Structure formats: C-alpha cells, structure tokens
Amino acid sequence: MDRYAHITGWGAYAPPRIVTNEDLAHVVPTSDAWIQDRTGIRERRIADEGEYTSTMGIKAGRRALEVANLDPGRVELIIVATSTPDYLMPATACLVQDGLGATRAAAFDLNTACSGFVYALSVGASMIRAGAYDNVLVIGTESMSRVMNWTDRTTCVLFGDGAGAVVLEASDRPGGLLSFSLGSDGSGADLLTVRLGTRLPLGVGALATGETYMKMNGPEVFRFATRIMSQSTREVMARAGLGVADIDLIVPHQANTRILQVAAKQLGLPLERIFSNLDRYGNTSAASVPIALVEAIGAGRIQAGDRVVMVGFGGGLTWGACLLEWSVDPEGRTWPAWRRGVYWTRTRLARARSLLHRADRRLAALEDRLRRRDNLRVNGPPDPDTNGHARPPAPDA
Numbered sequence: 001m002d003r004y005a006h007i008t009g010w011g012a013y014a015p016p017r018i019v020t021n022e023d024l025a026h027v028v029p030t031s032d033a034w035i036q037d038r039t040g041i042r043e044r045r046i047a048d049e050g051e052y053t054s055t056m057g058i059k060a061g062r063r064a065l066e067v068a069n070l071d072p073g074r075v076e077l078i079i080v081a082t083s084t085p086d087y088l089m090p091a092t093a094c095l096v097q098d099g100l101g102a103t104r105a106a107a108f109d110l111n112t113a114c115s116g117f118v119y120a121l122s123v124g125a126s127m128i129r130a131g132a133y134d135n136v137l138v139i140g141t142e143s144m145s146r147v148m149n150w151t152d153r154t155t156c157v158l159f160g161d162g163a164g165a166v167v168l169e170a171s172d173r174p175g176g177l178l179s180f181s182l183g184s185d186g187s188g189a190d191l192l193t194v195r196l197g198t199r200l201p202l203g204v205g206a207l208a209t210g211e212t213y214m215k216m217n218g219p220e221v222f223r224f225a226t227r228i229m230s231q232s233t234r235e236v237m238a239r240a241g242l243g244v245a246d247i248d249l250i251v252p253h254q255a256n257t258r259i260l261q262v263a264a265k266q267l268g269l270p271l272e273r274i275f276s277n278l279d280r281y282g283n284t285s286a287a288s289v290p291i292a293l294v295e296a297i298g299a300g301r302i303q304a305g306d307r308v309v310m311v312g313f314g315g316g317l318t319w320g321a322c323l324l325e326w327s328v329d330p331e332g333r334t335w336p337a338w339r340r341g342v343y344w345t346r347t348r349l350a351r352a353r354s355l356l357h358r359a360d361r362r363l364a365a366l367e368d369r370l371r372r373r374d375n376l377r378v379n380g381p382p383d384p385d386t387n388g389h390a391r392p393p394a395p396d397a
C-alpha cells in the first residue's frame with residue numbers, strides 16, 4: 001500500500017520583544033525609509049536573555065503537537081533545521097527532544113541555512129514514505145540576533161528570531177507532500193557566512209577577527225535568490241507532473257519583498273499568490289517558511305485540497321522547494337478549552353518523564369560509585385597489572 005506524508009499539526013513562536021526600524025536607526029546609520037524601501041521589513045522579533053534556539057523550537061513544537069493531537073511520548077523523530085544551534089554539540093534537536101519530553105524520539109539537526117526547513121521537510125516526508133517512521137516533528141528555529149554584528153547596517157537590519165514547526169504523519173490517503181526538489185552550489189559558500197567553527201580557532205582570537213558574525217554579500221545573494229526562487233518552484237511542480245498555474249499559494253523564504261516581486265513576475269503569478277509576513281518578522285532564516293505557513297493557515301489562506309509550494313534559498317548556497325497538497329481542514333483543528341487542558345497536562349507529564357530519566361541516570365551513576373567504594377573497602381586496591389587495563393608493550397629485551 002502506498003504511504004503518504006501529511007501535515008497534521010503546525011505551530012509557531014516569536015519572541016515578544018519587537019524591534020522596529022526606528023529603534024535600529026538609533027543603533028546604526030540607517031532609516032525606516034531605507035529598510036522598508038529596499039527590503040519591505042518594518043520590524044522584527046528579538047529573543048530576550050534566557051530564550052534560545054532550542055527553547056523557541058520547543059514552544060513551536062509543542063503547539064504543533066497540540067494541533068496534531070499527538071502526545072510528545074509518541075513522537076518518533078525530531079528534525080531541527082537551524083544555522084544558529086545552541087551549541088556545536090549536542091544537537092539542538094536533542095535539547096528540543098528533552099524539553100518536549102519526547103522520550104521515544106530520535107533527533108538530529110540539519111543545517112542548510114535559510115533552506116533548512118524545506119530540506120528537513122523533504123527528509124521527514126521521505127522517511128515516512130519509506131516506512132521508517134509514522135510521524136516526524138519538523139522544526140525550523142533560529143536566534144539570528146546572536147550572530148549579528150550590531151554595528152553592520154548591511155546585515156543587522158535584515159534578520160530576526162523565531163521558530164515554526166509542523167507534524168508530519170503517515171497515511172494511506174493520497175496527498176500531503178507530493179514532490180520536492182533540492183539543490184546546492186558550494187562555489188557560493190563565501191557569499192553568506194558565520195565562520196564560527198573548528199576551522200577558525202575558537203576563543204578570543206576568533207572573536208577579535210569579527211569573523212564569528214554573519215557576513216553577507218547582499219547584492220550577489222539577491223541575484224542568486226531572484227533566479228533560484230522561480231526555477232525551484234517550476235522544478236518542484238514539474239516533478240509532480242503539474243505546472244505553475246496549478247499553484248494555489250507559494251509560502252516562500254522571507255528575505256526581501258523585491259525578491260518575491262521578481263519571482264511573481266518570472267512565474268507569471270499575481271503577487272497575492274505569494275504569502276508574505278516579512279514586514280513583521282524580517283528574515284528568520286530556517287524559521288521563516290514555517291512561521292509564514294502557520295500565519296497563512298491562520299489567515300484562512302490555505303484550504304483543504306490546495307496545492308502549496310514552500311520554497312527556500314540561502315547560505316551554502318542552498319535552495320529547495322516542496323509541493324504539498326493540503327489535506328487538513330484547519331477549522332476542524334481548533335480545540336475546545338477542555339481539550340487544550342488535557343493536552344497541556346499530557347505535555348507536562350511527558351516533560352516530567354524526561355526529568356525522571358535524568359534523575360534516574362544520576363542515581364545509577366551514584367550507585368556505581370558507591371559500589372566501587374565498597375569493593376575497594378572489602379577487596380583492597382586492584383592489582384595495577386590486572387585492573388582491566390591492557391599492559392603497555394614490554395620494552396625490547
């Protein structure tokens with residue numbers, strides 16, 4: 001029997017702190033007029049202290065699971081798309097898994113910058129279609145403000161923070177993710193960078209070079225983006241045996257209104273067919289497509305049976321598009337208060353289970369230590385030659 005991957009839940013989270021263009025004009029030599037005219041952005045959300053890529057991802061993920069009516073303890077796989085992870089190690093996805101109390105889930109990060117969510121959705125849906133998993137939680141979450149150089153007006157006015165998530169579930173009902181198309185061109189790797197990694201020695205030296213901040217060749221990336229958005233959209237439609245005229249809505253990466261205008265013209269579609277919330281969030285990288293998707297659903301722009309293209313492009317260079325046949329009636333997913341209460345209790349219980357696991361691990365370690373101490377008391381110190389370690393090779397006679 002054929003398997004299909006449907007989106008059954010969705011949720012987004014944006015930090016409450018709003019930073020307007022006017023606010024930024026006090027920080028760098030810029031103006032509301034320049035930013036609005038050249039990008040379409042009016043304001044963006046910035047994470048406060050204590051908010052991280054993982055915590056925003058958890059909030060978005062929890063909302064998506066609630067809409068899907070899926071207990072965190074039943075989640076099988078979590079993919080977190082991000083280019084601003086909490087740490088190099090462990091994966092942010094593991095922090096999200098723990099925070100959600102998704103005790104049975106596998107979890108990994110995926111970093112293809114602003115295309116990350118589209119890549120992650122393609123991977124998740126492919127896993128479901130292959131029969132590996134019955135459900136996957138796909139999250140795009142970013143703390144772009146933490147890698148900004150707040151003295152560089154060419155980048156700091158563009159980006160914002162936030163998270164969005166969807167739940168994918170297996171079904172034998174045709175629909176859901178119909179096709180995807182992904183691409184990359186590493187020859188453009190230097191056009192958009194945050195060089196924080198092992199190639200540049202970490203520490204004060206790296207910080208002094210300023211290389212650990214985001215740097216972007218805006219005009220070059222702009223040229224690439226205007227070409228690739230329409231190309232990628234056409235490709236994903238062709239892979240499903242459809243044409244551009246079959247698209248009901250495009251939910252694109254939110255980088256610049258002018259990119260969306262060029263793409264609409266190239267595709268021969270009215271601009272209204274391309275959803276945008278860029279004015280209120282700026283560019284949230286891997287979080288921009290899922291946040292826009294959630295807002296498009298909330299605004300009644302997506303109905304059951306609609307064909308929706310999500311398209312992303314960015315650092316790498318990378319790009320990708322997914323075509324979805326929307327199958328859920330969003331109205332039917334508005335739960336009554338009692339239902340939300342039950343879910344809230346369930347998520348807290350799942351989190352408590354996760355905390356119990358942590359406590360249990362600590363207890364096991366303590367038990368081990370005490371047992372070894374008792375052994376030492378009864379049997380004395382182990383013979384250094386027979387304590388389980390291999391002997392060093394004997395010197396040549």
Ligand code: UT7
Pocket residue numbers: 029030031034035038039114153154155157158217218219220221222225255256259283285313314315
């Ligand atoms: O998410 C990944 C994908 N990212 C993108 O798709 C971003 C693509 N690029 C862009 O959206 C645009 O290239 C930008 C919005 C980044 C820049 O717009 P632009 O029209 O390409 O500007 P520019 O870089 O060519 O700069 C034009 C002028 C320069 O001044 P001069 O040299 O002409 O005197 C800049 O210094 O605008 C100046 N400028 C600013 N002025 C006021 C650059 N940033 C600012 C600013 N405020 N914030």
